[in-house]
Amino acid sequence: MCAELLPERIALDEWGYPILDERPLPTELVSHAQRAAQACPTFALLVERKRD
Amino acid sequence: MSTGLNSTTAELEPILDGTAPPPAASLPRLLEGVPAHGAMSLREHLDTHGELPSSRRRDQRSAAALIDQIEQAGLGGRGGAGFPMAKKMRTVAAGRGKPIVVVNATEGEPASLKDRTLLETLPHLVLDGIALAARAIGADEAILCVCESAGVGFDCAAQAIAERDQLRGYWPRILLSSAPQGYVAGHESALVNHLNGGPGKPTFSPPLPFERGVRRRPTLVNNVETVAHVALIARHGPRWFRELGLADQPGSTLVTLSGPLAYPGVYEVEYGASLSSLLDAAGGTTTRVRAVLFGGYAGTWVDGASLPTLVLSNAHLAPHGASLGAGVVLLLSELACPVAETARVTRWLAGESAGQCGPCIHGLDALAQTLEEVCRGGARGDAMARIEQLSMLVNRRGACAHPDGTVRFVTSAADVFAEELADHARYGACEACARQPELPLPTNRQPITAA
Numbered sequence: 403m404c405a406e407l408l409p410e411r412i413a414l415d416e417w418g419y420p421i422l423d424e425r426p427l428p429t430e431l432v433s434h435a436q437r438a439a440q441a442c443p444t445f446a447l448l449v450e451r452k453r454d
Numbered sequence: 455m456s457t458g459l460n461s462t463t464a465e466l467e468p469i470l471d472g473t474a475p476p477p478a479a480s481l482p483r484l485l486e487g488v489p490a491h492g493a494m495s496l497r498e499h500l501d502t503h504g505e506l507p508s509s510r511r512r513d514q515r516s517a518a519a520l521i522d523q524i525e526q527a528g529l530g531g532r533g534g535a536g537f538p539m540a541k542k543m544r545t546v547a548a549g550r551g552k553p554i555v556v557v558n559a560t561e562g563e564p565a566s567l568k569d570r571t572l573l574e575t576l577p578h579l580v581l582d583g584i585a586l587a588a589r590a591i592g593a594d595e596a597i598l599c600v601c602e603s604a605g606v607g608f609d610c611a612a613q614a615i616a617e618r619d620q621l622r623g624y625w626p627r628i629l630l631s632s633a634p635q636g637y638v639a640g641h642e643s644a645l646v647n648h649l650n651g652g653p654g655k656p657t658f659s660p661p662l663p664f665e666r667g668v669r670r671r672p673t674l675v676n677n678v679e680t681v682a683h684v685a686l687i688a689r690h691g692p693r694w695f696r697e698l699g700l701a702d703q704p705g706s707t708l709v710t711l712s713g714p715l716a717y718p719g720v721y722e723v724e725y726g727a728s729l730s731s732l733l734d735a736a737g738g739t740t741t742r743v744r745a746v747l748f749g750g751y752a753g754t755w756v757d758g759a760s761l762p763t764l765v766l767s768n769a770h771l772a773p774h775g776a777s778l779g780a781g782v783v784l785l786l787s788e789l790a791c792p793v794a795e796t797a798r799v800t801r802w803l804a805g806e807s808a809g810q811c812g813p814c815i816h817g818l819d820a821l822a823q824t825l826e827e828v829c830r831g832g833a834r835g836d837a838m839a840r841i842e843q844l845s846m847l848v849n850r851r852g853a854c855a856h857p858d859g860t861v862r863f864v865t866s867a868a869d870v871f872a873e874e875l876a877d878h879a880r881y882g883a884c885e886a887c888a889r890q891p892e893l894p895l896p897t898n899r900q901p902i903t904a905a
Contacts, residue, residue: 415847419812446811 404447407438420447481698483706484682485722488575493610496617499578504689517590520688521547524590527692528704529684533558533677534749534780536703536768539684542674546664547591549672555588555596556649556668559607559678560633560640563750564894565782568708569678571720573600573607576682577614583681584628586688591674594626598678599645602632603896635896637751637806638856642675644808655808656854677780679708698724703767709778713785713892714741729764732783741787745870747893749779751799752859755866758788775866784893791886792871793878795893796864797825802895803860814857817848821864828875831882838875841868 404420405412410431411423427435432449439447487494487502494502525540546553557580561569572580580598588596600608608630615628631649638644639654646667648654667673683705687695696704703725709732712718716737723732729746733739743758754776756764764770768777786792804818821844827833845861852858868875878884 415813417812417816419816419851421847421851 403441403443404438407441408434411435412438422447426452481706481724482722483686483698484572484576484579484679484708485720493575493577493614494579496578496614499576503579503582503686517592520586520590520684523687523692524684527687527695528702529680529687529695530703531677532679532683532707532780539676539680542664542676543587543591546672546674549665551666551671553591553593553672553674554668555584555591555593556645556663556673556675557584557596557598557678557681558640558642558645558675559604559611560599560601560645561604562601562635562637562640563752563780563782564637564896565710565712565747565750565784566780567710568720568781570604570607571708572678572682573604574610577610578617579682579685580611580678581614581618581628582688583683583685585626586684587674587676587681588626593674596626596628597631597649597668598628599631599633599649601635601640603635608632636808637803638808638854641854641856643854645675646673655810656856658853679781700726700767700769702769707778707781709766709781709783711736711783711785712894713746714739714743714787714789715785716740723766725767726770727766729766729783730762732766733761739785741789744786744788744790744792747784747786747863748776748782750782750784751803751863752855753777753779753782753866754862755870757870758786786892789886790889790892791829791874791884792867793825793829793874794883794887794889795891796867796871797822797829798891799893799895800825800860800864803856803863807856808854811852811857813848813851817844817851818857818860820844821848821860825864828879829883829887831878831880833879837879838868838872841865 405414408431411427413421415421435449439449487498489498521540521543524543529539530536531539559569559573584596584598588594598611600611611630615630633639633645633648634654636654638656639648641656642663644654644656646663647657649668663673663675665672667675699705706722706724708720708722710720711732715733718736721732721735743761745755745758746761747753747755748771754774756774756776760774766778771777786795801822804822807814807818809815821841824833824837824840824844828837841864845865848857849861850858
């Protein structure tokens with residue numbers, strides 16, 4: 403599900419688990435990333451804010 | 455010996471007053487006076503190391519001074535990560551709420567015996583260290599965690615605690631806790647989860663134990679050997695501690711040396727000692743050595759050809775991609791089949807997954823399966839490429855470092871044992887496959903005790 407919500411940064415491995423591109427998110431993708439994290443049934447995804 | 459907090463020499467003066475005998479300028483230190491059988495009694499412990507730490511409850515200066523001494527000594531954790539002890543203590547002491555101390559003697563690493571050795575032979579040194587660490591950070595409670603299968607160690611610790619309870623004014627309260635057996639159960643967060651009444655499984659979600667751990671209190675979690683060193687630093691000071699070892703990895707440490715040796719077992723070495731000198735101390739090897747595994751089953755294989763040049767320090771092992779970890783040095787003889795041995799341990803590691811993360815559950819199983827297929831000779835296509843692909847897929851994709859450790863173990867095996875792996879992929883099982891396995895794994899029936 404998360405891979406559908408954020409295909410730009412999430413791919414799926416052969417078992418269906420998310421492989422994350424860990425580069426910082428551009429502003430336009432942040433809300434999509436938050437939706438993807440909220441949709442995770444096991445709360446496995448975190449959107450983090452990092453200070454420079 | 456003075457307890458002075460003299461401003462110019464505070465760094466150099468040991469904390470404890472009393473009748474400590476002259477400190478050992480050489481080895482052994484932790485293992486000084488270890489009896490041939492059984493645990494060192496309280497009397498023997500005091501005769502060997504000197505009086506117990508002073509029990510002045512409100513001596514804040516002395517508590518802070520101990521952390522300074524530990525910092526100057528450069529003591530790093532002995533559980534594998536080597537995290538600076540003083541930094542950890544200060545962080546926990548500064549946390550919100552009354553700190554609590556957890557000491558980890560669970561030793562889930564099958565090839566490690568040093569922690570149970572400490573429990574079974576030197577429980578009073580351990581208890582000294584726990585008490586000192588607790589007082590230094592303002593904790594009045596400490597929990598010593600022992601593996602549920604470690605019968606003798608548990609009994610030795612319980613007896614030593616009972617001996618202490620009879621002494622006037624001895625504090626803080628040290629509780630003994632039995633933790634579940636399992637490779638990942640000894641992880642810091644797994645222990646805390648267990649102590650909080652949950653499963654003995656690791657988590658990565660914040661907060662970390664140093665901030666909020668057992669009963670939501672700032673929790674200091676340390677390996678049992680680390681606190682044993684604290685008990686000696688408090689008596690002899692940081693300068694003494696640094697007389698052995700290296701500038702960037704000071705002091706002595708316990709290693710579990712096993713494999714084809716005259717006298718395998720737990721040895722105390724100084725960092726920077728050569729592996730050859732350790733092998734000599736163990737009476738030498740009894741067969742030729744194919745490879746040596748450093749750190750345990752989450753560690754790294756190094757080719758046996760390098761044996762004469764290897765030095766026991768993380769800086770010296772780094773170019774080999776290895777580190778000492780929790781002091782495991784495991785030799786594999788030339789008589790063993792390294793493919794069968796690697797496959798067997800990898801299958802065990804897969805079974806030790808906490809089962810929380812898909813990539814670990816599936817990936818480690820797939821790694822084990824591929825290795826088993828290579829071993830039998832039934833592997834399809836390019837099994838080595840598959841192992842590489844799986845390793846990349848699994849690495850850093852779990853809630854803890856278990857899959858990462860397995861990847862390290864397998865990829866270093868793939869490198870060092872490339873020839874044997876290729877032979878098996880092409881021709882199947884070899885004669886050595888049927889041999890009794892050399893690499894130790896726990897059996898579920900028997901309690902584990904040091905020999």
